[in-house]
Amino acid sequence: MTTAHGAIETPAFIPVGTQASVKAVSPRELRELEAQIILGNTYHLFVRPGIEVIRDFGGLHKFMNWNGPILTDSGGYQIFSLAKLRKITEEGAQFQNHVDGQPAFISPEIAMEIQAALGSDVAMVLDECAPYPCEYDYAARSAQMTARWAARCKRAVEANASPARTMSPANLNAAAGTVAATTVNQLLFGIVQGATFDDLRKSSAQAIADLDFDGYAIGGVSVGEPEEEMMRAVESAEPCLPKDRPRYAMGLGTPPQLLEMTARGMDMFDCVLPTRLARNGTAFTASGTINLKNAEFALDKKPIEEDCSCPSCREFARGYIRHLVKAEEILGLRLITLHNLHFYLALMNRARTEIERGTFDQFRRGFVMEYKVRDVDLAKL
Amino acid sequence: MTTAHGAIETPAFIPVGTQASVKAVSPRELRELEAQIILGNTYHLFVRPGIEVIRDFGGLHKFMNWNGPILTDSGGYQIFSLAKLRKITEEGAQFQNHVDGQPAFISPEIAMEIQAALGSDVAMVLDECAPYPCEYDYAARSAQMTARWAARCKRAVEANASPARTMSPANLNAAAGTVAATTVNQLLFGIVQGATFDDLRKSSAQAIADLDFDGYAIGGVSVGEPEEEMMRAVESAEPCLPKDRPRYAMGLGTPPQLLEMTARGMDMFDCVLPTRLARNGTAFTASGTINLKNAEFALDKKPIEEDCSCPSCREFARGYIRHLVKAEEILGLRLITLHNLHFYLALMNRARTEIERGTFDQFRRGFVMEYKVRDVDLAKL
Numbered sequence: 001m002t003t004a005h006g007a008i009e010t011p012a013f014i015p016v017g018t019q020a021s022v023k024a025v026s027p028r029e030l031r032e033l034e035a036q037i038i039l040g041n042t043y044h045l046f047v048r049p050g051i052e053v054i055r056d057f058g059g060l061h062k063f064m065n066w067n068g069p070i071l072t073d074s075g076g077y078q079i080f081s082l083a084k085l086r087k088i089t090e091e092g093a094q095f096q097n098h099v100d101g102q103p104a105f106i107s108p109e110i111a112m113e114i115q116a117a118l119g120s121d122v123a124m125v126l127d128e129c130a131p132y133p134c135e136y137d138y139a140a141r142s143a144q145m146t147a148r149w150a151a152r153c154k155r156a157v158e159a160n161a162s163p164a165r166t167m168s169p170a171n172l173n174a175a176a177g178t179v180a181a182t183t184v185n186q187l188l189f190g191i192v193q194g195a196t197f198d199d200l201r202k203s204s205a206q207a208i209a210d211l212d213f214d215g216y217a218i219g220g221v222s223v224g225e226p227e228e229e230m231m232r233a234v235e236s237a238e239p240c241l242p243k244d245r246p247r248y249a250m251g252l253g254t255p256p257q258l259l260e261m262t263a264r265g266m267d268m269f270d271c272v273l274p275t276r277l278a279r280n281g282t283a284f285t286a287s288g289t290i291n292l293k294n295a296e297f298a299l300d301k302k303p304i305e306e307d308c309s310c311p312s313c314r315e316f317a318r319g320y321i322r323h324l325v326k327a328e329e330i331l332g333l334r335l336i337t338l339h340n341l342h343f344y345l346a347l348m349n350r351a352r353t354e355i356e357r358g359t360f361d362q363f364r365r366g367f368v369m370e371y372k373v374r375d376v377d378l379a380k381l
Numbered sequence: 382m383t384t385a386h387g388a389i390e391t392p393a394f395i396p397v398g399t400q401a402s403v404k405a406v407s408p409r410e411l412r413e414l415e416a417q418i419i420l421g422n423t424y425h426l427f428v429r430p431g432i433e434v435i436r437d438f439g440g441l442h443k444f445m446n447w448n449g450p451i452l453t454d455s456g457g458y459q460i461f462s463l464a465k466l467r468k469i470t471e472e473g474a475q476f477q478n479h480v481d482g483q484p485a486f487i488s489p490e491i492a493m494e495i496q497a498a499l500g501s502d503v504a505m506v507l508d509e510c511a512p513y514p515c516e517y518d519y520a521a522r523s524a525q526m527t528a529r530w531a532a533r534c535k536r537a538v539e540a541n542a543s544p545a546r547t548m549s550p551a552n553l554n555a556a557a558g559t560v561a562a563t564t565v566n567q568l569l570f571g572i573v574q575g576a577t578f579d580d581l582r583k584s585s586a587q588a589i590a591d592l593d594f595d596g597y598a599i600g601g602v603s604v605g606e607p608e609e610e611m612m613r614a615v616e617s618a619e620p621c622l623p624k625d626r627p628r629y630a631m632g633l634g635t636p637p638q639l640l641e642m643t644a645r646g647m648d649m650f651d652c653v654l655p656t657r658l659a660r661n662g663t664a665f666t667a668s669g670t671i672n673l674k675n676a677e678f679a680l681d682k683k684p685i686e687e688d689c690s691c692p693s694c695r696e697f698a699r700g701y702i703r704h705l706v707k708a709e710e711i712l713g714l715r716l717i718t719l720h721n722l723h724f725y726l727a728l729m730n731r732a733r734t735e736i737e738r739g740t741f742d743q744f745r746r747g748f749v750m751e752y753k754v755r756d757v758d759l760a761k762l
Contacts, residue, residue: 020704024711028696049679049704056680057700065696298430299437315409315446319438323401323430330405330711 001215001246001267003069003121004185005061008036010246010267011351013258013344014071016275019044020054020064023275024330024337027066032311033341034349037069037121039270042114043078046104047097051117059119071270072120074111074153074191077129077219077251088128090145108152112188116160120186124217125153127191132224139195146193147207154211157188187214189248195220196229198236205240216241217248218266231260238265255284255347256371259364262351269348274340277377279333281325284343288372292336297322310342311335382596382627382648384450384502385566386442389417391627391648392732394639394725395452397656400425401435401445404656405711405718408447413692414722415730418450418502420651423495424459427485428478432498440500452651453501455492455534455572458510458600458632469509471526489533493569497541501567505598506534508572513605520576527574528588535592538569568595570629576601577610579617586621597622598629599647612641619646636665636728637752640745643732650729655721658758660714662706665724669753673717678703691723692716 001008015022015030018041022030030038040060045051057063060070076093079086083095085103092107106114108126115123127146130139190213194200208216218237221230234249241247248268249261258269274284281293285305290297292304303313304321312321312335324332347367354363382389396403396411399422403411411419421441426432438444441451457474460467464476466484473488487495489507496504508527511520571594575581589597599618602611615630622628629649630642639650655665662674666686671678673685684694685702693702693716705713728748735744 019708019710020701021708021710021712024715026712026715028692044708048708049700053679053700053704057682057698063698063701063704065701298434301438311409317438317444319430319434320401320444320446323434323444327400327402327425327429329400329402330715331402331407334405334407334711 001187003037003187005067005069005121006036008069008268009352011258011262011348011355012036012268013348014039014268014270015341015344016041016270016272017064017066018272019048020060022341023279024334025275025341027064029311029338030066030341031068033338033345035068035341035345037071038066040070040072040118040120041075041078042072042111042118043075043082043097045072045118046075046106046114047099047102051114055117059117061119069121070118071122071268072115072118072124073250074115074124074126075106076111076127079106080129080131090148092126108149109156112153112156112160116157116186122187122189122215123157124189125150125191125213127193127219129220129223130193130195132196132229134195136195136197136200139193139197139200143193143195143200143204144207146191147204147211150190150208150211150213154188154190154213157186189213189215189217189246191217191219191250192237192241193220194233194237196225196233198232201233201236202240205237209241213245215246215248215268217250219250221249222251222253227257230257231264234261234264234266241265254371254373254377255344256368256373258344258347259351259367262355263361263364271344273377274344275337278336278340281322281332281336282377283336284340286367287370289374289377292318292322292325292332294322304336304339305343308339308342309346310339312339312342382568384418384568386448386450386502387417389450389649390733392639392643392729392736393417393649394729395420395649395651396722396725397422397651397653398445398447399653400429401441403722404660405715406656406722408445410692410719411447411722412449414719414726416449416722416726418452419447421451421453421499421501422456422459423453423492423499424456424463424478426453426499427456427487427495428480428483432495436498440498442500450502451499452503452649453496453499453505454631455496455505455507456487457492457507460487461510461512471529473507489530490537493534493537493541497538497567503568503570503596504538505570506531506572506594508574508600510601510604511574511576513577513610515576517576517578517581520574520578520581524574524576524581524585525588527572528585528592531571531589531592531594535569535571535594538567570594570596570598570627572598572600572631573618573622574601575614575618577606577614579613582614582617583621586618590622594626596627596629596649598631600631602630603632603634608638611638612645615642615645615647622646635752635754635758636725637749637754639725639728640732640748643736644742644745652725654758655725656718659717659721662703662713662717663758664717665721667748668751670755670758673699673703673706673713675703685717685720686724689720689723690727691720693720693723 086095111126190208194204249266297318300318354360467476492507571589575585627648630647678699681699735741
């Protein structure tokens with residue numbers, strides 16, 4: 001996938017930089033980890049520091065000093081999961097933010113304007129993410145509204161990118177510092193909804209595909225449903241999506257889930273697991289997660305994972321990292337975060353190699369068999 | 382000053398790595414900041430992870446992957462400031478640690494044994510740090526006991542380092558993994574006490590100097606006394622200390638204090654200010670501290686300090702760092718910590734250059750005049 005800030009090889013993992021920072025990690029470290037793209041959460045940035053601040057800095061790349069590709073979500077998911085007193089109508093979403101309770105309103109058009117100001121390389125349409133479990137009727141109406149919102153997002157972007165508006169110096173001046181100035185080359189992805197209902201997933205995928213986006217996301221997965229339901233939701237939607245566009249499974253997942261989703265035609269993944277679990281002392285290994293707080297690691301001279309080439313494993317022993325975590329030293333969660341991000345990024349790197357070699361399925365089956373998923377990790381999602 | 386892990390140019394600032402980590406900073410970053418030596422707090426390491434763990438890793442250097450010089454304090458100050466139910470007798474200090482309340486006892490001999498196991502390059506004698514304010518009689522008795530404890534520390538080290546013990550293979554085997562194995566080339570510093578009383582400071586300095594240590598520290602300063610009292614305490618003791626040994630002013634101070642102490646013959650300083658204030662959003666500049674939480678910095682594109690060559694100032698704007706601090710992102714305090722440590726280390730670097738050029742006094746007066754000390758910073762000490 002080609003973006004204004006560089007190409008991305010897929011399948012790709014997208015580290016989550018919610019508040020213009022991948023938690024505990026510097027942009028330089030992200031480059032050293034060879035992260036290809038990172039994610040910024042529009043809702044969080046809208047609330048703090050506010051879009052005017054980031055616009056004033058010339059966009060999110062300059063604000064946070066990350067010169068690689070950035071994907072921003074639309075803010076929809078966070079409005080539904082974090083904000084208070086929210087009211088959703090056909091027009092958009094009214095809410096009070098979770099930080100200082102200020103009321104705000106985001107419509108599909110405003111979501112596009114905000115992401116244009118952020119200047120991300122990939123923008124997402126505003127969608128409604130149905131909860132789990134969800135009644136069929138609600139899921140159907142919600143998916144239909146999400147499709148209408150997607151069409152409005154597309155029209156809003158096209159209106160701003162129309163030759164009449166972007167080519168005229170007068171209009172360019174009028175738009176300076178607002179939308180048009182930063183939407184050049186921004187890709188726009190549609191989002192499929194439909195909860196856990198096969199026919200809704202299919203009709204949603206078809207409706208979104210008909211709108212012709214640069215890429216397609218599967219939303220409303222990994223919201224508490226059993227893994228089989230998640231797999232089925234993706235399997236239902238996938239055949240309706242154009243084969244020549246990137247597909248993005250939102251908010252996923254465990255390492256085995258990423259490989260299973262790759263096998264089902266998904267190309268991009270974002271997930272807080274590697275950074276969030278690190279802050280709890282949990283590290284990823286090929287055989288599953290380990291919690292470095294455990295007493296068994298107190299005298300352990302081995303790195304988190306043998307033969308791992310990450311900055312933590314090259315320099316530090318489990319016993320030292322355990323001490324740091326127990327003593328609540330920031331360096332502890334920094335070292336585990338670096339390892340976990342490396343683990344996810346290296347897994348996708350390996351998947352790409354195996355796909356090229358035509359040996360991906362064999363690799364996936366072997367990995368999934370060796371990897372023990374622990375319930376406690378899923379509870380952290 | 383020459384240590385087992387390299388030479389140190391003085392005056393030198395010693396970043397504080399209380400729990401085997403300079404807070405939020407990696408050893409690699411410390412090397413890039415050109416820190417010459419770091420400090421480990423014996424009391425904290427004794428409590429967690431415990432000396433047996435660090436001994437098992439082969440000492441503090443290997444445990445934390447820092448191959449430069451390390452100075453360890455004796456633990457005395459923390460026993461008096463942090464531990465509970467402490468009881469001090471001629472024999473030593475009985476206390477319950479502040480983490481899990483476990484009772485422990487540290488004598489001068491045990492303090493030496495612990496620091497030998499840590500394998501630090503510079504060990505400190507066990508002392509009693511008198512509080513401020515302090516009655517004359519208490520301060521006198523305490524300084525005399527501190528001198529007797531210093532003599533016991535010296536004897537304990539000499540007993541372990543005696544030729545009979547270190548030259549005999551049989552004795553070496555018997556001592557393997559205990560004291561003698563790690564005390565090779567460990568320097569031992571004495572500590573001057575005497576509270577705010579000139580005659581006690583002089584007699585303490587004389588008594589400690591008579592014991593012939595590798596270096597001399599001024600303790601019991603920066604414990605709440607007015608700055609003039611602190612300066613007088615150092616001025617009283619300094620003439621009694623040998624001119625050919627390093628002098629270490631413990632727990633200091635603000636940037637102007639470091640220069641004033643350097644002018645008064647001090648060579649080494651450790652202080653939590655640069656790391657602790659960073660976690661509160663406070664950054665050091667040549668004109669004093671600034672708090673990056675302040676609204677005035679929201680749109681500020683400048684680095685923390687113009688022309689600063691630290692990793693933060695080379696890459697990030699005040700407005701971005703302000704956002705990170707307000708949003709409680711770890712990267713915010715990381716970036717300020719790096720800047721603040723660089724500020725302290727660069728100040729000492731500059732002081733060395735000015736001393737070599739014979740222009741130190743002029744530099745010091747100019748710096749102190751430009752630098753505005755804020756009460757709020759001193760309250761954080």
